[in-house]
Amino acid sequence: MNDRKIITVEKILGSSRDLKEDLVVRETAITLYVNEIEMVTMICTPTHLRELCLGFLFAESMIDSANDVAGFEYNENDGLAWVETAKPVNIQNNFLKRHIASCCGRGRASFYFINDLDIRPITSEAHMQTAEIFALRSETERRSELFAATGGAHGAALGYKGDVIAFFEDVGRHNALDKIAGWCLLHGINTGDKQLVFSGRVSSEIVLKTARLGVPVIISRSAPTDLALELAGQLNVTVVGFARGNRMNIYTAGQRITV
Template sequence: MLEENDKIVKLPVSFYKNGSFTEGEDVVVREAPVTLYLNDQEFVTLVCSPGELKELAVGFLCSEGVLLKRENLKSILINEDDGLIWVETAGESTSQEMFLKRFVTSCCGRGRASFYFINDTRGVAQVDSDLHIAPRDIFYLTDQLEKLSGVFKTTGGAHSAALCTRDGVVFFYEDIGRHNAVDKIFGRCFLDGIPYADKILVFSGRISSEILIKVAKMGIPVIVSRSAPTELAVKLADQLGITVVGFAREGRLSLYTHHKRVAD
């Protein structure tokens, strides 16, 4: 895993304040395109922060319904300097016609409503978990996310995601893309065989329908964000048995679905 300093760079900048300019340096988050080849065919180009490319590639393929079982992942080869990833999977090759050829941006993902494409529905099932969490635990976890978000604090240009139990953070990722940060969580869990039923995803960004679907595919029962959910995300969460907690900061939160999991 790259150090925080490998994800930022200093650039010359002109600052304007009180009617005059001064010259100086500012710290900016790094951004790089990475092309993923699936079974020797170009599959997608992702724009992401450097580092954790194995987790990102695997998580993206899990999100897309390409990887459903650990034994189907045969090999991963990464050339980080040139931004290239080769993934080989077992079984039948994925039909390119099943996917929309696209350039996945760092901010808004594919820019489409969820379940419009067949690969969105793969691996989605009702989430069944008896997990309960208290509001004080939620505030503790959001505080931990903020403390760990060093790239965001330095640049203001990154999103954060953490897989947590009620007691603390299991692991944490930052990336310029909120989708990427969650895919890195997904990939790490897939590679390490981490169970989901007792976990919480704590997240810095907006809970869109696409983020919600990633959480559903992992089988995580609770997603917490310091930001807002969308209407479609809330509707999907209600149908799929996922608790959505938004605006969790400064001693307050908004509980949108499956309230029974959150109680003192």
């Protein structure tokens, strides 16, 4: 499988020391070109790369739908991916440039990058029960085969009414979420009544990706950051953290969750 590799390791148990085969998660560098312009090199697990590249471009506001993509190619030997867009995109002027907004006479970062400025608050009034959250967490853990085999991968799932409808793993937590976004674009998924289930920390970037995708609820077994919660409040994203077993913390927009 492309997501893992068999290696030989020295395993120690008590006073014994033996050579054994073990699995490690695969990690590679993929350089993405957009309209023949080099854009970024991503460190990722080399699976579902079309979803990853399209999801990344969507997260960076370079495309809005799969219809904006005229072509995709990937050269595995060289680690190069090419995306051709149906209309020109402004890469050099906007990508990775920070926006500083004025606040009380001092510069303050309202959103990290210029490309984040078009994100609008979530208007979805979708609700879900805590039992659905527990079911989604359980099913996500069951599907986390790469993590179970290697201990080195993050997972992201798209949920609906307690069921997982898409799931991806990657060595990078942002990549796993971008693969979900790319899958949604390719399949024309309505995201306004869905949930994201995430294995990693809910940082500000994760909240921004969630809001751009239009998903009202993100659920994680880990913790959020303070900036993530500030942005979630502004963007009306429901953040659920420490969802483990039969417990969870609801940090923002808790009106969407019923017991």
